[in-house]
Structure formats: C-alpha cells, structure tokens
Amino acid sequence: MKQQRIGVWLLGAQGGVATTAIVGLAALQKGLTGNQGLVSTLPQFAALDLLPWNDIVIGGHDIRQTSLYDEAMKLATVSRAIDGGLIDQLKAELDAIDDRIRPGVLFNVGPTIEKFATDSLRDHVESPRDSIRRVQQDLQAFQESNQLDQVIMVNVASTEPPIDPASLPTTWEQLNATLDDGSTCQLAASSLYAIGALELGMPFINFTPSLGSAPPAICELALASDTCHMGHDGKTGETLLKSTLAPMFANRNLEVMSWVGHNIFGNMDGKVLDDPANKQTKVTSKDRLLGQIFGYSPQTLVSIEYIESMGDWKTAWDHIHFRGFLGTPMTMQFTWQGCDSLLAAPLVLDLIRFTERAHRNGDRGLLTFLASFFKSPLGIEENDFGRQFQMLEAWADGVRPA
C-alpha cells in the first residue's frame, strides 16, 4: 500500500479535548509518550494496518481567539493534567497547527457558547447554506494545500442546546430545502458541519452530545455521498462505568432500585453545561442506557455541576441502591477521579484510525461497530460495554486485508 496522508479536521480545535488530542498526537509522532488510553494500539488490532501517527495532519474550526500552546499550558498549570515540560517540547508543532485553524460556525449554538466567540464571528451574518459552503471551502483548501488523500471531520466542540429530531424533515431533500433561510432551519452548527463534510464524501464523527449527523435525513445524505459517519457523545467516564456495571447487576438479577450520579468538574465544558439548556442534552445522553440494560426503569438522578477548583479533573460519585435475595437492600458506591480531556483525547485518535480503516474497507453509513466509544451510539441498541467491545473485535476480524 502506498503511503497515505490523512487530514483530520477538528471542530472546537482549540478546546480541551482537541488540544489534548493534538498534544498527544504530536507526542506520539515524536515518540515522547506511551500507548496508555489508546484502544487502537491493543494487540487484537495489530493486524489491521491502521493509520500510522505520522500520516495524520491536523486542521480545524474554532470560535475563540486563542492558541493551542496557551490552552495546553492551562491543562498543565491549572489542572495539573499534562506535564508542562512535554508541552514545551511540542511548541513548534502546536504553533504550526494554529495556522490551520479557521473561524467556526455559531448558528443556533445558544448564548452560552456564543459568548466565548470572537466579536467578528458573532457579528457575521450568513445563511445555514452559506455556513456549509464556507466550511466546505475550508475543508477543500486544507486538503489541497496539504495534499491529503482523505479528510475526516471530528466534532469535539461544546455541547449545543437540545433539538428534537422528531421535529425535523425526514428526507435529505426536505431538510436541504430548509438550509437557505436561517429562520426556517432548525439545525444547529454541529449538523451544518456534518452536512459540509458528508456532502464532500468525508467521514464525520460526532464525539459530543450535539445533534450532528444523527437526523435520518443526514444519514441518508451520508449513504448518498458514499461515505461513513458515527456518533454520538464520547463515553469517557461515569457512563463508561454505568455501561460496564449495569450488565453485572442485570446478569445477577440484582434489582437496582435507584442509581444516583453526581459529577463535578471545572473546565470550559463544565461552564457550558452550567447552562441548563446545554446540560439537558448531556444528562439525557448519560441517563438513558440504564432502562435499556435492565428492562425496567430504576429511579435515576444525574447531576453535572461546574466546580471551578476541579479544573479538568472530573469526579463522579455514584450511589447504586439494589435489592438482593429475600429483598434485602444493599449498596455500591464509586468515585471516579479522571482527567476529562485525557480520557477523551485518545478515543478521538482511536476513532480517527478506525474510521479511516473502515472507510478504506468500504464500510458506508453508520459505523455501528464503534458503539463502545459512545454514550448514545447511533443505529444500535446495545449498551453493554463488554458486548459493544466485542463488536469492535468482530469487525476487526472481518476487515479485508489492506
């Protein structure tokens, strides 16, 4: 196989997750870090001929005015999440990527996200279709100037307020017709980005709870454009644990009466989620899997609170109250102290490699075998993390040799 060059276009390219993924990728390219947290480097995927780290070129959109180096340094000094010495070794690489970041799209993202944007972006008026066209111009310029064989778009931007998919047109033709006029279009930026990429045949991955490519009309577009996509909402911490522990309770017929989860953290994602509208999108995504795994609905409570001192460290406390034999109530509690960006970033890199391989393999439409990476995997009802992971392994076993 001839050497490929693959572009990765990150939405929210200077946010915490993107910054960490970029720092990590640069460190991997220079051999400065190990494989911890990277699923795609596990032995069971060794024969897959996955994309080498050095063949990846990063670009992206952001709505803020900042630099990757400054954002990375905040993760080192405020959150004590990344080693500052490592970041210093990568400054040249980070600065080079800053030059490939273009102004993003603000359509329907809500006032909480808007207030982080630059003034010029906030004052810029364009129709949804204009935004899509602008995104596509950025993508094509990125591909051409970097001589890329393929570009994959990954959404790691802040969570948008919820949109009811049932209220949207169900065919691409109908949805497309709403894009010319901001007053008729009910989509938000994440979906416009997705349309932009998919129309160009570029794969789209939605790592956030925002709507993205989830509407059936956009799924139709992906198939028509002969490309693939998947989402949504990266499964990094508390929900990963829920999807691991809940099957155990189910398999042992222990009746879960209530499952309470409190999450505290202090990064920018936390500030955005402090807006109840944006938070609702997230909480729904975290909470729905229990009913599906148990076949009944225990009382559940999920809170996400912004506590500034926590920085990027997300701490979850879960209290699971269950009934065992003879109806006796018992309790399991856990606390999870993880660094949010460091849990998410390697999954972003994994998704890029698996998606690139799947596209090369001819997989089209929703990549349901990636379910283990998402809180709310599209197109598939399986919520047991162990079984989701077996789907990934089974896909790997079935991939055609490169």
Next chain:
Amino acid sequence: MKQQRIGVWLLGAQGGVATTAIVGLAALQKGLTGNQGLVSTLPQFAALDLLPWNDIVIGGHDIRQTSLYDEAMKLATVSRAIDGGLIDQLKAELDAIDDRIRPGVLFNVGPTIEKFATDSLRDHVESPRDSIRRVQQDLQAFQESNQLDQVIMVNVASTEPPIDPASLPTTWEQLNATLDDGSTCQLAASSLYAIGALELGMPFINFTPSLGSAPPAICELALASDTCHMGHDGKTGETLLKSTLAPMFANRNLEVMSWVGHNIFGNMDGKVLDDPANKQTKVTSKDRLLGQIFGYSPQTLVSIEYIESMGDWKTAWDHIHFRGFLGTPMTMQFTWQGCDSLLAAPLVLDLIRFTERAHRNGDRGLLTFLASFFKSPLGIEENDFGRQFQMLEAWADGVRPA
C-alpha cells in the same frame, strides 16, 4: 417429563450460606419472596425446563451442634440481613431439615475450624476411606428415605487451609491408594466429601475455595463415574466487581498500576479467615484474575479482616490506581456493602438448578459453562464476567429439549 424429586446435600448445612439458601428455598416454595438475586429465573433461561423449587429436598453435613432456626435468627437480629418475621413463618420447615443433618468430616480442616466442632466429632477417629464410606452411607440413606431421583452435593463449609495440588498423585488409582491411611493422605475433608459423592455418580459443586474436586485425579474419577462437577469459590462480591471492571480497564488500554482491596466483615466465615492459613486460600483465589485479564501484573493487595460489628455485612473498599493518556495517573474507588450470605445463597440455588439440568442433558466432567459463578473456575481460563455469562447463555441455547 415425569415429576422428579432432587436431593441437595449441603456441606456446612447450618452455616450462614446454607442457612440463607434453605430459608430462601423454603420462602420460594411457599411463595413468600421474589426472584431477586436468582440468575436461573432470568428470562433467557425460561425455556430450559429448570427444576421447580418444590421438587428440592435438603439434607447435609455439619460439624457444629446448632439449629437452622437459631442460625437464621442470628442473621435477622445480629446482622439485620433477613426479616425475622419471614423466618418465623418457616420454622416448621427449618426444624424438619435439621433432622436430616448428619455429623460432618474434620479430616485436615485445621485447628480453627476444628474448634467449632462438637466434642464427639473431634474425638472420633477414622481413616479417610472410613470418612468417605460414612459420607456415602449418609447420602444413600438420604436418597432412599426421601425417594430421590438424584442427589447433588454442594460444599458451602468453611474454607480449609491451602493444599498444593502439585503435591498430589495425578491418577485416581494412585490417589485412591492413599486414602486408607490418614498419615499418607494429603487431602482434606472437602475432597473426601467430593470423592464420596462422585463415586456414587452424584454431581458435586464446590462453592468454597477449599480443594474439593479440583485435583486431576478426582476429575478423572468424576468422568469414570459418569457424572459432573464444578468449582470453585463462589464469586459474590469484590471479585465479581473485579472481573467486571478489570476488562473495562483492559479494553480501554488504561494501565492499572495498583489495585488494592480491603474487605471487612464479621460472620463465622470471617472468624475462620482470621486464621492466616485459611485466609491464604481465599486471598489467592481473589487475587489471581487480574494478571490474567491484563496480561501484566499490577501491584495488588487484598486484605480480609474480621470486624465483629459488621456481622454478615461484608464491606469492600477497592482503590484502583491507573495511568491514562500521556501517562497521567487517575483513580477509581468503590465501596461495596453487601450481605455476604444473601449474595451467596441464591447462587447456590442457581447452581443446583443448572447442574441438575446439565446432568439431565448428559453433560459430564467439569461444567465449565458455570464459570461466571466462581472466583476460580476449574478447567477454563476466562475471567471476564461478561464473557463468562455469555458462556452460560450459549450453553442454555444448546441444551436439548427436555
């Protein structure tokens, strides 16, 4: 299928697990409790034609002088584990079972267990083969007087000190030759019981970490006797969680640096485990699975401590220290507050039903599909609880119709 009557012979028949299993079975027979904690009542096993609760008759061995009603009441008043009102409704049933409990075997059980035994049992001298013969007479008398189609032996007695299986003869012929003389026989009571049952063609289930039927020579005997067996060490609490959570860390390539587990509880099992010799058997069983799941060996620590006030409530605190992306250390902690006997007892009832069905199905030798029930499943290397449970489901799918 004609109506069967199945005898269940419990070793340690008046201990905490047996008492709870007996109370629970009686409550199920009278319709006084629900199905919580009973795996065999899950929908995926509904078509298996499993043994009805009413077809089970209980007998057993114990080394102490007590009554099931008194033992059950301790679980109600000291531990607040079972409702005392329920026990009162079942007193007649419990008293009837007391009449079918015979004096057990003390051979090589160690001084900590011996001191719970009755004086007459401690003073009684017999060779290992004499003990086996006495056990067999008890089993045959039980079967005849209760007109039982089949008898299944289940070991829920206290944990014996460890025996190195490598030091034992590897064929049944050789092992059998050691049984006539207490000074040459290296087995302990749990294995003598197993030999007694298996020689009669009766299935044997070892719910404890004691040696039981694990030696190859006894496995040979089971096959020669055309029967089935399985063990060992029921997976009820902390280890269940380890075998559920460890695969998640492995699948996400999160490097577990250390896994510390502290267990406190205050029942008789706890008193026996306070003897370092007996405890060693248990700790080894709890600790070995991590290396097998990870493919490397994190530092591990498992403590089991007798804290009288806890009664039957076993509380485990686990601290998992792992390295994520870019080598950053993170932490998960959990506390598990479960009632030991109530977690174990339903699994004993499940094992009886699955074993009876497997024997009826023609399964012989080690029943490896029962791996999910054991900390150290015999004859199988799988330690991921989710995958073990899928083995049970796959077996159920393949069972011949009754």
Next chain:
Amino acid sequence: MKQQRIGVWLLGAQGGVATTAIVGLAALQKGLTGNQGLVSTLPQFAALDLLPWNDIVIGGHDIRQTSLYDEAMKLATVSRAIDGGLIDQLKAELDAIDDRIRPGVLFNVGPTIEKFATDSLRDHVESPRDSIRRVQQDLQAFQESNQLDQVIMVNVASTEPPIDPASLPTTWEQLNATLDDGSTCQLAASSLYAIGALELGMPFINFTPSLGSAPPAICELALASDTCHMGHDGKTGETLLKSTLAPMFANRNLEVMSWVGHNIFGNMDGKVLDDPANKQTKVTSKDRLLGQIFGYSPQTLVSIEYIESMGDWKTAWDHIHFRGFLGTPMTMQFTWQGCDSLLAAPLVLDLIRFTERAHRNGDRGLLTFLASFFKSPLGIEENDFGRQFQMLEAWADGVRPA
C-alpha cells in the same frame, strides 16, 4: 424536689422524627433500649438533675390522618430503621398518645405540605389569631387534663417555604397587629404555634428550618412572657460533620477551594424538600456556616434529592477540595449513611430535658448554650461544633443546684 410532670407538645406529632422520638421515649420509659444517641445521658450532665423519662407526657398537633403505630411500622418495614418487635411491645403506649394529637395549622405552609393535610383541615378558614387561639386551647386542655406542671412545645413538622425576616415588623406590638387578618400576616404556621406557646409562658424549641420564633418581635414576646426558646434546624448529619471538619481545615490553614455536598433520602421530609421553595429554606441553613468558620467563601454546592428507595436512610457524599502547602490541591471525601429520624429523635428528647432544666434554672429568652444542636443557632455566631459543645458543658457547670 417534688416530682414534676412535664408535657411535651410536638408539632408534626406523627411525622418521622416525632414518631421515632415517641417510640424511643416509650422504650426508655419501659427500659427496653440503651442510651445511644442521647447527649443528655453523658456523664458530664449526670449531676444536672435532668427530667426523668417517666415524667414526660406527650401530645401534639398534626395535619395528617394516621396513627403512630402505622408510622412507626413504616420505619421498621420500609426503612429497616427500627426493630418491628420493639414497636409491637409499645403499641398500647403509641395508641394512647394518638388520642392526644389534635389537628394542626396550615397557614402559609405552601401547597406541598397542604396536600398531605386532611380535607377538613384544608377547608377550615380561620384568621392567624384564630389559629393561635385554637392552639392555646389545645395546649391548655392538654395541661389540665394531664395535670402538667409545665408544657414545652417542640416543632418537628415539615419545612415551610422561606420567609424573609427583614420584611417583618420588628416589635411584638406591630407584629401582633398583623395577626387578625390573613392577608396582612406574613408569618407561617411555625410562628403562629410559637406565639401560641410563648404567650402562655411555655418554652418553644424549633427543630426545623422554618421561621418559628426567630423574628425579633417574637423574641421580644418570649422575654415579655418570662419564658425561653431556641432554634433552629436540628443538626443531625451532614451539617454536623461540616461544623466538625471545617474548623480542622481552618486551624490547619488548609485553604478549602470548594465543598460539595449531595444528600439523598426517601422519607416524607424528602418529599416536602423536593419542592424547590421548601428546599431553599433548608439548603441555606446547611450552607452558611462554612463562610463563617473559614472567614472566606469557598465555592459550595448543597443538593438534597428525594430518592424513594432510601426511605429514612439519608446518605450524604461530601467532596472537599483544598489546597495545602505550596498550593498543592488535595481532596477529602466522606459518605455518611445515617438514619435521619434516629439521628434527630434523641436530640429532640435531649432538647426537652435541657430546656426544662434551663427554665427551672431561671434562664429566659434564647437558650444560646444549645447551639450545638442546631444548624443555624439563634442569637449566636459560633459554628464550630466542638466549641458549641463546650458552651453546653459550661452551662451545665453553672446551673444552680436543684
């Protein structure tokens, strides 16, 4: 000293706290339980000549139609908090007290509390002064028919929505003038009860976060009536821990950056607090002490959530994020699993005994030496539990011999 008979008039007399206090008092009178949880039985108060349990007679108001026996049994069966056998031994005593419970006052208690009330109470129209008069008639009838030397009123009713004390008239004369007309009176039931008792010279204790006797105008009335009172909000669980742990952080100069507390429980108090208006009263009371102890204001978060399965078991998880030497962030977490009514009830009995003794000692106005019993002690700024307790001990040292 001649034998006294002391009446205790409980507001919310069939609620969880009152029921538990009554069961406990009856058990103490019959010698069926120990002293755990009772502060007034500590050795340092042995010389105080406190009221014997047998000299106490219980009566009270409630707005619901129920019985003490039924309420106590719920605590036994639903919450596994009290032993059902004990309650059965006390049925006659509980039934006798039911006969001394009179319909309560609903004025301004808010819709969430109102919906628990009987229809006749909800339909009953009376002015605030009418309510006070009715309360006083009940108190006087109770005193006369039971030949009581003294009556002490204790509020253990559900939490009312908050009232801004700054909006109230500041003198008794002015406040009294508002009581004839429901449309001008801004007080709620808890304050009407307090006025009723204090006007009769009877001590009043407010164990709840409701306003009660806190307004300066009512404090004036208490002094004018030559009696004593204290409040408010019994300090039973998470706040007790805060007032114990926060001084340690302060004394060690560890800078608390954030203190997050999540409380879950499932009793009727929880249902009432699920109404955001009622909850606000409580959260404010739980949260204010940290700033006073530290002298600066860390970010704080307090949640109280109704989780039905928890019953009377209140579980609090607190996460304290602090900065040590060289600015390094560190963490303390605790979980508190306490039975709400069982933590509150003995304090109610203690308060009765200490208040009775203080009144006999000639103490008038606010009994600030009782600060250690309250989340928001009236008339005193001390929030360090240890120092509050020393105030109680100092008072005991200074009490005139009986």
Next chain:
Amino acid sequence: MKQQRIGVWLLGAQGGVATTAIVGLAALQKGLTGNQGLVSTLPQFAALDLLPWNDIVIGGHDIRQTSLYDEAMKLATVSRAIDGGLIDQLKAELDAIDDRIRPGVLFNVGPTIEKFATDSLRDHVESPRDSIRRVQQDLQAFQESNQLDQVIMVNVASTEPPIDPASLPTTWEQLNATLDDGSTCQLAASSLYAIGALELGMPFINFTPSLGSAPPAICELALASDTCHMGHDGKTGETLLKSTLAPMFANRNLEVMSWVGHNIFGNMDGKVLDDPANKQTKVTSKDRLLGQIFGYSPQTLVSIEYIESMGDWKTAWDHIHFRGFLGTPMTMQFTWQGCDSLLAAPLVLDLIRFTERAHRNGDRGLLTFLASFFKSPLGIEENDFGRQFQMLEAWADGVRPA
C-alpha cells in the same frame, strides 16, 4: 528586639519531609509561595512576633548519599506533588544546604533503615557516647560557622523499631551510664540525637514516632539543661481526622463499635514501614487515641501498606461503624487523599517558629501546648484536636511581649 539568626538542624535532612520543608522555606524566603498549610501564619498568632522566614538557616544529618535537588525533583516528577518549575528556581539554595548536611547515626535503627545508609556509615563503629559527641561537634560547628543565636533540632528521619520505655533507666544519671557501651545501651539513634542537642541546651522536636526524648530520664536532662522539647509523631492525615471526628461521636453519644483505617502510600517512609517492626511503632501511635476519647475501646484496625504507584500521595480509607438511637447501626466512611510530605512540612516549619518563641519566652521542659501537632503528644492526655488547638491559642494569649 535585635535581629536573630536561628539554626534548624534536621535529622533525615534529605528525606521527603525535610526536603519539602526546605523547598517550602526557600520559596517563602523568596516570596514564591503562599501561606497554605502554615498554622503559624494564622491571624490569631500575628501578635506573637514569631521568627521571620529569612532568619532561619538549615543544616542537618542524613544517612544516605543524595542531593536535595534530586529528592525534590522526585516529588515533582514521580509524585506530581510539587511544581518542578518552582524547584528549578531554588536549585542554588538547595545545593548550598546540601553542603551543611553531615553523616547521621545508625545506632539501633534496624536493618530496613540501615540498608539505605552509605557503606562508610554502616562500617563505622562508635559507642553511643561517641555518636552523641560527633553530633554535638556537628551542631557546634554549624552554630559557629553560621553565627547562629540558637539551634533547634527537629527529627524527621525514618521510623525506628519500637523500644519499650519501661525497660529503660528512669534517671538521667542511670541512663547516661549506659551510653559508653553499645551492648548495654537500649536507646536508638533518635534518642542519641536528642541527648546531643539537649545537653547543649538546644530545643529538640520529635516529628516521628521514634522514641527520641520521650524517656523520663531524657525529660530530666532537658530540664537540667534549661531547654525545651516536644513530640511525638506529627499528626498530618488520618490521625488528624480521627482526633477531629472521634470527639463528635463522643459528644453525640454515638457508640462507635468499630473503626477501621487503611492507609496506602508509596514513598520511602512507606518502604520503611513495610518492615513489620518499624510499622508497629507507627500503628500503635495512630490507634491509641480512640480509647482515650471514647472512654471505651471499639474494635480498631489500622493498616499501612506500601503501594509504589502512590508515591508521596497517602490515601486513607476509614470505615466507622456506630450505633445510634435505639441501637441502630450506621456508617461513616471517608477517604483522605493528601500528599504526605506537603502535609508534614509546614507543621515542621510551624513547630520551629513556636518552639523558638517558647524558648525565648522562658518555657522549659515539655511544650505540651504543641499537642495539636502530634499523634502522641508527650506529657498530656488531651486527644481532641479542637481542644488541643485551643491550648495553642491559650498559650499564644499568655506569651510575654517580645
């Protein structure tokens, strides 16, 4: 008052606690850090005219061959406890202090500590009195060459195996007579150091659980030498919490049935404590206060385990099982995640300042008002942290103006 220069002589001068105290002192001298963790900077001590940071000169003994800079960097890179950038700014100061560190004393420290020592130190043979003389020469040389008005010795070396004080001579004359011969002297290094300092009239502070100046004979020496001393075992983490929380349980008459504490950490102190002999000294010190606070003895368990991955982060899990009203069992659990050296180091600096001030004030013998700093305060039975702290405040109120 004229400007003083005060020498501080640290035993174990390159260990984790000393290194952190030295880094912290240098950072304070250069104004590079805040006051977190420093008790002596609290407002209530502002009028005391305590020693300014810039008047302190550091020297000390150590048995290893290392450098302060390297030890500090381990705390930055392995444990992520101190910011590496800060250490780099202080390299010149750390190197200068290295030049003032002299080889320590190995007498009776046990094999686990011995194996950390340099070969020349291990091979050096001297009598106890020779060791004392060598220590005194080092102290006097330090004082002279640095023109110090006073020198204070502080023991922060590794914990020695336990010595039974009852086996020692009770007068200084008798004890002194044992010092000429290593075979008759039952003391260990910590006491020889103490004797060396006290004979010179220099104050001695024992921050470790080793014996130090605790024997009555050495207390006699301190008074005879007109100087002061205190110990022992700095109260930094779990025991600080015990001495804060236990009084709350006592004051509320909540009967603690069991108190279990598990501590894990991975620094050199942890390696030394992994030797059961050394650990015993520590566990005893952590465990004794509960019985004294409660007046009865709950079942207790304290474990300290070396878990390498934890580095300097000590995590304690405590499980407190108590009985409330009506005998109902309840539970409190906490986890404390603190950086061991960072919790200890500021207390060392505080003790230096308070001891210097007390000596200047004329205080002689045991400085019992420092009880709040120690797990096992000498000469005083008070174990309630709040009351201990009030003793410190009371002392401060009584100090003569400078």
